[in-house]
Amino acid sequence: MYSKGLKPLAAASAVLLVTAFALVFFYAPNDADQGFVQKIFYVHVPMAIVALCGFVAGGIMAIRHLRSGDPAWDMRSYVAIHMSIILGLGVLITGAIWARASWGHWWVWDEPVLVSFLVVFLLYCVYYPLRFSIDDPERQARYSSVFAITAGAFVPLNFVAVRLAEAYTHPRVLSQTGGSLPGEMRLTFLVSLAAMACLFVTLWKLELTAKHASAELKRLRRRLAERQPAAVA
Amino acid sequence: MPAIELDGLERRYGERAALAGVSVTVEAGQTLVVLGANGAGKTTLLRVLSGLLRPHAGTVRVLGAELPGERWRLPRLVGYLGHDPLLYRDLTGRENLRYHARLHGVGDERVTELLEAVGMERRADEPIAELSRGMVQRLATARAVLHDPALVLLDEPRAGLDPAATELLEPLVGRGSGRTRVLVTHDIEGGLADSDLAVGLKDGRQVLAGSVQAAEARALYS
Amino acid sequence: MIRTAGTILRKDLRLELRTKESVPAMTLFTLTVYVLFHFGLDRDSLDGDLASGVLWVTLLLASVIGVSRLYAAEREQGGVDALLLAPVDRTALFLAKAAGLLLFLVAVEIVAVPAFAILLLGPGLGGALPELLAILMLGNLGVAAVGALVGALAAESRARELTAPLLLLPLLVPLLISCAQATEPLFRQEQGPEDLGRWLGLLTLYDVVFVLLSVAVFDYLLED
Known part of the structure; x- marks a missing residue:
């Protein structure tokens, strides 16, 4: 049921990724201060944005789960969070590389996006032990949803707090992330963002299809096992 | 109106059915005894009837309340005496009962009355942790009937009780109490003698129902 | 609902007075951590951001102990079942636990x-006491709301002693930021620029968000 539309989506992601790649290497100019390394920006920032949106989307899907009681929404929420955590790891790694290359340190505390991302990442890592240490499937889905909603609301709140704190101690950051990118850079960035978003949705759908198929298989096996003794008798 | 109407009750634990196809009707004032080996689903059935567990399929009507939708109506009508006494170990019997009385909106005089009825007024001010198993069971029985429920769900209500105490609790949760009762017990003969109809469970399925002979019931355990 | 919450709260306070499980442990913990900071930082006295950070980190770590014990009696002694068997709104339980x-x-x-x-x-604390009390109260309110929610969320997990702190501490980061930043000017040797309003505002926002959020989702916890 999730495989519908997967193929065109996968194709679109592929095209967008190739385009973004080409734009990053051949179209976007090298940054005046940081040079070539700055281009990791086109991976890092879209990844961070998509991952944060994925976390919030997971929370919204969890609301739908609690309202409808339909376990499919819990599964969607789980897969969205799962994918976002994987992307989140990518965000932290690319962020560290970028920081190392342009400032000489593997970690900088005056980058509010990165710092609040670390906090959010640490919180979401607890999703797995919480989810998988509850045996009863209904309760597992319900508790996971409550976590997803709480954490989803926490994401923007935390961002505001960290941003305020950093702006207070390091006022220069505000002017730097003011967001006036030159035209070529902006276009490249937007295409990269679209590619990342498309990739996220594709992976999300793919994972859901796989999860759905294996659940279906398990169910059929059980049905078969239940029927066999009856057939013998 | 029957006190309990079950038709095709189903409760799953994950994919496994803990209860399937349980259908029975109990009239008001009757006693239903539930028999079965360990893990047959007896406690699950009691918890569904108490509203603690949601049924997954089938019709479940308890004292006119349709489950799971009208679960909120049950607490005022049902008393539940399970394995766990549901009493705080570090509070005294009186404090525990008063706490439950307040939750149910019942006055403190009912607590005094019940402490007397279960013969615990002398030791009512000792922490639960210091009381014997049988005494805790007496207090738990008092707790279950604080709000004078029309239906009582009893899981091995005689556990740890001496014959005198059993006698003492009879007017509260026995047949003479006038309440509809669902009784889970491993004492087959005693349970059958103490009831109007029986249900036999095996692996969550109802294999016996209605008027049951002791010999049939014993087969459940083999 | 307020009456039911009061009943549950009185029962909890009575249990705490009798067993003395949480408060003495939390207090002892904070004192021990001060000693640890004294040796760890090798400083006899702290001021400014260091002082405010040490105070708040210590208090938040102590709150972890309280949160992981918050639902212990309910879980181990059947309190949750008892509440579900009584005509009681689940929100009352949240309010009682947070209070x-x-x-x-x-x-x-x-x-x-x-x-x-x-x-x-x-x-010295002297002149800064009213401000500090305001920050402490708003901070406590936030910890209480998040703690009551997280305690219930972790209560069903098998590794609850681990899950509760791991959930609680990241969620408290915005609260720590506001409290520590708001307290920092109060602990300075010489008077400097203060920005109390901004941090108290953020703290209030945090408290409101988590109280509302907890009330909204609490009904889905502790059910069958």
Whole structure:
């Protein structure tokens, strides 16, 4: 049921990724201060944005789960969070590389996006032990949803707090992330963002299809096992 | 109106059915005894009837309340005496009962009355942790009937009780109490003698129902 | 609902008075951590951001103890079933637990804050007391709301002693930022620029968000 539309989506992601790649290497100019390394920006920032949106989307899907009681929404929420955590790891790694290359340190505390991302990442890592240490499937889905909603609301709140704190101690950051990118850079960035978003949705759908198929298989096996003794008798 | 109407009750634990196809009707004032080996689903059935567990399929009507939708109506009508006494170990019997009385909106005089009825007024001010198993069971029985429920769900209500105490609790949760009762017990003969109809469970399925002979019931355990 | 919450709260306070499980442990913990900071930082007195950071990190870590014990009696002694079997709104349980945790924190701070001033704080508390009390109260409220929610969320997990702190501490980061930043100017040797309004505003926002959020989702916890 999730495989519908997967193929065109996968194709679109592929095209967008190739385009973004080409734009990053051949179209976007090298940054005046940081040079070539700055281009990791086109991976890092879209990844961070998509991952944060994925976390919030997971929370919204969890609301739908609690309202409808339909376990499919819990599964969607789980897969969205799962994918976002994987992307989140990518965000932290690319962020560290970028920081190392342009400032000489593997970690900088005056980058509010990165710092609040670390906090959010640490919180979401607890999703797995919480989810998988509850045996009863209904309760597992319900508790996971409550976590997803709480954490989803926490994401923007935390961002505001960290941003305020950093702006207070390091006022220069505000002017730097003011967001006036030159035209070529902006276009490249937007295409990269679209590619990342498309990739996220594709992976999300793919994972859901796989999860759905294996659940279906398990169910059929059980049905078969239940029927066999009856057939013998 | 029957006190309990079950038709095709189903409760799953994950994919496994803990209860399937349980259908029975109990009239008001009757006693239903539930028999079965360990893990047959007896406690699950009691918890569904108490509203603690949601049924997954089938019709479940308890004292006119349709489950799971009208679960909120049950607490005022049902008393539940399970394995766990549901009493705080570090509070005294009186404090525990008063706490439950307040939750149910019942006055403190009912607590005094019940402490007397279960013969615990002398030791009512000792922490639960210091009381014997049988005494805790007496207090738990008092707790279950604080709000004078029309239906009582009893899981091995005689556990740890001496014959005198059993006698003492009879007017509260026995047949003479006038309440509809669902009784889970491993004492087959005693349970059958103490009831109007029986249900036999095996692996969550109802294999016996209605008027049951002791010999049939014993087969459940083999 | 308020009456039911009051009943549950009174029961919790009575249990705490009798077993003395949480508050003494939390208080002892804060004092021990002060000693650890004294040796760890090798400083006899702290001021400014260091002082405010040490105070708040210590208090938040102590709150972890309270949160992981918050639902222990309910879980181990059947309190949750008892509440579900009574005609009681689940929100009452949340309110009672949050109020209980709030009172525990206040009790701890009555000892822990003066002890901090004596043991580690360089500048005197004197003139800054009203501001500090306001920050402490708003901070406690936030910890109480998040703690009551997280305690219930972790209560069903098998590794609950681990899950509760791991969930609680990241969620408290915005609260730590506001409290520590708001307290920092109060602990400075010489008076500097203050920005109390901004941090108290953020703190209030945090409290409101988590109280509302907890009330909204709490009904889905502790059910069958």
